[in-house]
Amino acid sequence: xxxxxxxxxxxxxxxxxxxxxxxxxxxxxxxxxxxxxxxxxxxxxxxxxxxxxxxxxxxxxxxxxxxxxxxxxxxxxxxxxxxxxxxxxxxxxxxxxxxxxxxxxxxxxxxxxxxxxxxxxxxxxxxxxxxxxxxxxxxxxxxxxxxxxxxxxxxxxxxxxxxxxxxxxxxxxxxxxxxxxxxxxxxxxxxxxxxxxxxxxxxxxxxxxxxxxxxxxxxxxxxxxxxxxxxxxxxxxxxxxxxxxxxxxxxxxxxxxxxxxxxxxxxxxxxxxxxxxxxxxxxxxxxxxxxxxxxxxxxx
Amino acid sequence: xxxxxxxxxxxxxxxxxxxxxxxxxxxxxxxxxxxxxxxxxxxxxxxxxxxxxxxxxxxxxxxxxxxxxxxxxxxxxxxxxxxxxxxxxxxxxxxxxxxxxxxxxxxxxxxxxxxxxxxxxxxxxxxxxxxxxxxxxxxxxxxxxxxxxxxxxxxxxxxxxxxxxxxxxxxxxxxxxxxxxxxxxxxxxxxxxxxxxxxxxxxxxxxxxxxxxxxxxxxxxxxxxxxxxxxxxxxxxxxxxxxxxxxxxxxxxxxxxxxxxxxxxxxxxxxxxxxxxxxxxxxxxxxxxxxxxxxxxxxxxxxxxxxxxxxxxxxxxxxxxxxxxxxxxxxxxxxxxxxxxxxxxxxxxxxxxxxxxx
Amino acid sequence: xxxxxxxxxxxxxxxxxxxxxxxxxxxxxxxxxxxxxxxxxxxxxxxxxxxxxxxxxxxxxxxxxxxxxxxxxxxxxxxxxxxxxxxxxxxxxxxxxxxxxxxxxxxxxxxxxxxxxxxxxxxxxxxxxxxxxxxxxxxxxxxxxxxxxxxxxxxxxxxxxxxxxxxxxxxxxxxxxxxxxxxxxxxxxxxxxxxxxxxxxxxxxxxxxxxxxxxxxxxxxxxxxxxxxxxxxxxxxxxxxxxxxxxxxxxxxxxxxxxxxxxxxxxxxxxxxxxxxxxxxxxxxxxxxxxxxxxxxxxxxxxxxxx
Ligand SMILES: Nc1ncnc2c1ncn2[C@@H]1O[C@H](COP(=O)(O)OP(=O)(O)O)[C@@H](O)[C@H]1O
Ligand SMILES: [Mg+2]
Numbered sequence: 001x002x003x004x005x006x007x008x009x010x011x012x013x014x015x016x017x018x019x020x021x022x023x024x025x026x027x028x029x030x031x032x033x034x035x036x037x038x039x040x041x042x043x044x045x046x047x048x049x050x051x052x053x054x055x056x057x058x059x060x061x062x063x064x065x066x067x068x069x070x071x072x073x074x075x076x077x078x079x080x081x082x083x084x085x086x087x088x089x090x091x092x093x094x095x096x097x098x099x100x101x102x103x104x105x106x107x108x109x110x111x112x113x114x115x116x117x118x119x120x121x122x123x124x125x126x127x128x129x130x131x132x133x134x135x136x137x138x139x140x141x142x143x144x145x146x147x148x149x150x151x152x153x154x155x156x157x158x159x160x161x162x163x164x165x166x167x168x169x170x171x172x173x174x175x176x177x178x179x180x181x182x183x184x185x186x187x188x189x190x191x192x193x194x195x196x197x198x199x200x201x202x203x204x205x206x207x208x209x210x211x212x213x214x215x216x217x218x219x220x221x222x223x224x225x226x227x228x229x230x231x232x233x234x235x236x237x238x239x240x241x242x243x244x245x246x247x248x249x250x251x252x253x254x255x256x257x258x259x260x261x262x263x264x265x266x267x268x269x270x271x272x273x274x275x276x277x278x279x280x281x282x283x284x285x286x287x288x289x290x291x292x293x294x295x296x297x298x299x300x
Numbered sequence: 301x302x303x304x305x306x307x308x309x310x311x312x313x314x315x316x317x318x319x320x321x322x323x324x325x326x327x328x329x330x331x332x333x334x335x336x337x338x339x340x341x342x343x344x345x346x347x348x349x350x351x352x353x354x355x356x357x358x359x360x361x362x363x364x365x366x367x368x369x370x371x372x373x374x375x376x377x378x379x380x381x382x383x384x385x386x387x388x389x390x391x392x393x394x395x396x397x398x399x400x401x402x403x404x405x406x407x408x409x410x411x412x413x414x415x416x417x418x419x420x421x422x423x424x425x426x427x428x429x430x431x432x433x434x435x436x437x438x439x440x441x442x443x444x445x446x447x448x449x450x451x452x453x454x455x456x457x458x459x460x461x462x463x464x465x466x467x468x469x470x471x472x473x474x475x476x477x478x479x480x481x482x483x484x485x486x487x488x489x490x491x492x493x494x495x496x497x498x499x500x501x502x503x504x505x506x507x508x509x510x511x512x513x514x515x516x517x518x519x520x521x522x523x524x525x526x527x528x529x530x531x532x533x534x535x536x537x538x539x540x541x542x543x544x545x546x547x548x549x550x551x552x553x554x555x556x557x558x559x560x561x562x563x564x565x566x567x568x569x570x571x572x573x574x575x576x577x578x579x580x581x582x583x584x585x586x587x588x589x590x591x592x593x594x595x596x597x598x599x600x601x602x603x604x605x606x607x608x609x610x611x612x613x614x615x616x617x618x619x620x621x622x623x624x625x626x627x628x629x630x631x632x633x634x635x636x637x638x639x640x641x642x643x644x645x646x647x648x649x650x651x652x653x654x655x656x657x658x
Numbered sequence: 659x660x661x662x663x664x665x666x667x668x669x670x671x672x673x674x675x676x677x678x679x680x681x682x683x684x685x686x687x688x689x690x691x692x693x694x695x696x697x698x699x700x701x702x703x704x705x706x707x708x709x710x711x712x713x714x715x716x717x718x719x720x721x722x723x724x725x726x727x728x729x730x731x732x733x734x735x736x737x738x739x740x741x742x743x744x745x746x747x748x749x750x751x752x753x754x755x756x757x758x759x760x761x762x763x764x765x766x767x768x769x770x771x772x773x774x775x776x777x778x779x780x781x782x783x784x785x786x787x788x789x790x791x792x793x794x795x796x797x798x799x800x801x802x803x804x805x806x807x808x809x810x811x812x813x814x815x816x817x818x819x820x821x822x823x824x825x826x827x828x829x830x831x832x833x834x835x836x837x838x839x840x841x842x843x844x845x846x847x848x849x850x851x852x853x854x855x856x857x858x859x860x861x862x863x864x865x866x867x868x869x870x871x872x873x874x875x876x877x878x879x880x881x882x883x884x885x886x887x888x889x890x891x892x893x894x895x896x897x898x899x900x901x902x903x904x905x906x907x908x909x910x911x912x913x914x915x916x917x918x919x920x921x922x923x924x925x926x927x928x929x930x931x932x933x934x935x936x937x938x939x940x941x942x943x944x945x946x947x948x949x950x951x952x953x954x955x956x957x958x959x960x961x962x963x964x965x
Contacts (some may be wrong), residue, residue, distance in 0.1 A: 005897060029763075033760055033763050033765060034765070036756070036760055037760050037761075037765070037771065040753075040757050040760070040775070040837075041771070041774065041775065043834070044774075044775055044777065044778055044834065044837065044838065045774065045777065047778075047786055047789040047790060047793065047834070048777065048781070048786075048789070049794070050789060050793060050800060051786075051789040051792075055791065062798070065798075065800075065803050069804065070707070070800060088756060092803060098826070107689075110685065111685035111686040111689060112686060114682040114683070114684075114685060114686065115682060115683055115685070115686035115687070117682060118678070118679040118682035118683050119679075119683075122673045122675040122678055122679040122682065123675060123679075124676045124678075124679025124680065125676055125679075127679060130683065133661035134690075135689055136688075137694055138830070139891060139943070139947060140694060140698065140938075141891065141892070141895035141916075141943070142895075142897075143895045143896075143897045143916035143920075143936065143939070144701060144895070144916075144919075144936040144937065144939055144940065145694065145697050145698065145936075146697075146702065146920070146936075147701060147704060147919065147923045147924075147929055147932050147933045147936060148696075148698070148700035148701040148704055148933065149693065149697045150923075150924070151700070151704070151709075151929065151930075152693075152696075152697060152700070166692055167693060169687075170689045170690075170692045171689070171690065171694045171814075174686050174689060174690060175690070178686060203678055228780060230919070231782060232781075232782035232783060232784070234782070234783065234784045234897070234898045234901075235897050235898070235916075238901075239924055241884070249782070249785075250782045250784035250898075251784075253735075253784070253785065253788065254784060254788065254902055261794075263792075264951070265792050265795075265798070268788055268792065269788070269789065269792060271785075271788075272785035272786070272788045272789055273785075275782055275785045276781040276782060276785050276786070277781055279781060280777065280780060280781060281780065283773075283776070283777075283780045284773070287772075287773040287776075290776065290780070291772070291776070291846070293841060294839065294842060295843055295846035
């Protein structure tokens with residue numbers, strides 16, 4: 001993974017900035033750059049801090065700000081986590097989310113690689129038009145699809161099963177991944193494929209031995225993005241799943257940890273924290289690929 | 301190895317016809333250079349031979365087989381691309397071995413071939429490197445190595461030297477030529493650089509706008525261009541063209557340029573009295589003369605190149621370039637007298653550009 | 659070296675772009691046709707029936723739309739959606755642009771900063787929304803506590819119980835979540851602007867503001883247009899934040915079209931009515947896409963660029 005991407009595709013030439021930086025004085029830079037940045041960072045990160053700190057607080061401290069400062073944990077406890085892991089179906093939710101995300105991602109990557117290659121490289125009749133409709137599909141939001149999908153899922157007998165999610169998540173993953181991969185494939189010189197064709201490779205061999213190895217950064221971007229999008233999905237999981245043991249983390253935490261009108265904030269925050277950690281960890285390993293994926297998908 | 305013959309080949313992209321009935325026959329072992337200005341269809345023709353472009357009309361044969369509908373891999377050719385098209389994710393060795401591995405040759409055979417090609421090209425120390433770790437010249441060599449390894453019937457080159465700097469270009473030119481002398485594989489080489497064509501080719505094909513203007517050995521084309529376009533394209537600096545009117549009176553034939561300037565017509569030239577013509581003379585065929593010989597020319601600029609001196613001047617208001625082996629330091633505005641060699645001059649019809657030759 | 663010019667059928671097939679293109683498109687096309695195109699049509703159809711959960715409906719024409727037209731809650735959700743989108747988008751754009759410009763400075767720990775700033779966008783919205791829900795708690799809100807301690811207010815704020823407070827609260831959460839996306843996308847755009855342009859402008863005597871106005875902004879416009887189209891699209895169809903934090907309350911004050919559609923269709927069982935509300939979002943979405951698309955075209959044309 002440490003190898004630099006062989007083909008720098010999505011990111012264009014990036015200039016190193018700040019050549020004229022010497023024109024700014026230190027104090028001025030502190031006020032105009034670092035201070036505002038600190039404010040932004042504080043606001044953007046505070047909810048996570050609060051989530052984390054609440055997780056490890058005892059109920060005493062959660063509901064009493066006067067005894068101890070609310071901004072720190074004085075008597076850390078694993079009580080909330082223990083409750084989450086042993087008294088709820090949280091482990092099931094984690095497993096479901098993981099399983100659904102991995103399978104949906106795999107299906108979507110497979111379909112997207114083939115589609116992106118066909119649209120971008122085979123240039124078959126109508127490929128331009130199909131490329132555009134894939135982009136259009138990317139713009140269709142789940143919130144206008146979930147009702148008809150719910151009736152379909154029910155008719156197909158998939159209601160309350162993981163398959164309902166595995167089959168519907170690709171509707172937003174495939175357009176995204178295809179669009180992203182098209183950008184990567186576009187950046188691979190045509191001559192490489194032509195040369196391979198002369199060297200005796202079939203189209204499938206070209207895809208497998210030339211194009212895919214060169215598009216590895218794109219595949220990673222698409223893969224981790226698809227995984228994250230699946231992990232974070234909410235409305236389909238909320239609509240298509242009803243029994244507790246089949247729920248995903250986002251839905252489970254919201255629907256199962258709220259006990260009537262009593263909110264157990266400690267375990268709610270623990271649930272939120274542990275549901276966020278996997279993607280945050282994945283993200284920390286692949287930051288560059290996330291950024292490339294995000295900016296790549298936004299570009300036309 | 302094989303001969304290649306192209307018969308009335310045509311290619312259209314949609315409505316635009318890019319290759320318009322090209323016929324060339326290339327002998328076994330010959331080094332044939334396709335030369336012409338950029339956009340004239342050289343690459344397209346080469347890609348048709350390679351099987352990368354469909355042939356819209358006519359026939360292409362390699363070693364006697366019609367290959368029109370044959371996919372590239374069955375044509376047994378190798379191609380060197382302008383940007384080399386080295387597989388970035390494979391080492392030099394793997395790049396060279398790729399085609400043999402696809403053909404499922406056994407290991408030993410592959411190693412032998414690769415190391416032989418590496419020997420020939422001096423790539424032995426670079427086999428484990430990746431393309432990005434190579435210099436331009438080295439990449440070029442790997443691209444050639446990849447072609448050699450195949451031991452194909454025909455080598456195709458598409459402007460393989462145009463990404464190199466000037467010195468390296470000259471060096472690689474020699475290397476490719478030596479390689480051809482050694483391997484004797486039929487080669488088709490595309491370039492827009494007429495010097496490359498002149499120095500490397502056994503046979504030059506000059507193309508323009510999808511048609512062949514002339515085919516011949518380099519010096520044959522230099523000495524006997526079929527028309528004004530070929531005359532102007534081959535040779536450096538290019539031939540001077542002076543538009544004038546042919547006069548045939550009382551057995552004397554000459555071209556009139558205005559300002560009372562006339563030049564004698566080459567012996568073999570045809571054409572009628574009063575015909576509008578172009579008088580062509582190469583810069584290296586113009587002499588500096590004294591007294592009343594030749595015609596007056598007003599110096600515009602003098603450019604010494606070290607070996608030669610190029611003098612730009614105006615004869616009857618028409619720009620003319622002359623190259624002398626002696627050094628001269630003429631001031632701009634000075635009037636000198638120049639005499640083109642009448643026996644090596646050319647006459648072209650002004651309207652059609654055709655050579656006026658018996 | 660002899661070659662037979664007959665090739666296997668598979669070879670021919672492999673090298674025919676049209677046939678192979680078809681085969682390669684098959685998996686993606688099948689999934690998208692079945693689970694995207696068909697449901698889109700089905701949704702349109704459902705909106706024209708009186709389907710309820712557990713009861714297949716019959717065609718009733720535009721009846722659902724007619725009743726929605728007279729439904730004040732529906733109109734409230736429309737205005738909420740428009741207001742939510744407009745206010746949140748403007749703030750996301752301004753704050754995101756500022757953040758991008760800050761990050762584009764020559765700063766210490768730049769890539770680290772860029773990495774942590776994206777976190778709100780990476781983490782499941784539902785889960786971060788739960789954290790906001792907790793911070794907006796009427797009794798234990800940390801925000802209220804701090805403000806009271808600082809002496810700025812004397813009562814805890816009723817974040818989610820009051821109509822306007824609730825609206826502001828969800829908009830703030832949405833802005834919080836959306837800033838990173840805008841900032842990082844614009845930052846990528848900023849980094850493609852050649853510093854020599856700024857150097858030339860500085861030598862020409864341009865002030866920082868003029869450099870922004872005449873170099874940065876015009877060169878960034880195409881990216882801004884795309885980023886904001888996406889931002890508007892996702893904000894307009896937002897569901898999770900509202901569903902988690904307010905469920906549309908208090909008294910429908912924060913219902914968006916998406917949450918109302920869910921509310922009516924799933925817990926309410928009125929599938930047809932929910933589908934009709936969802937379909938009512940489509941014209942708005944198309945309008946948003948067209949506006950940004952043509953805005954983009956005009957810009958590209960003005961700059962004389964071909965793509
Ligand atoms: N795939 C294509 N589609 C349409 N026109 C093309 C294509 N390839 C080449 N052309 C056109 O064909 C002409 C010849 O191109 P080419 O063979 O590349 O020229 P050369 O190699 O001599 O510079 C050019 O005018 C070019 O624009
Ligand atoms: Mg060319």
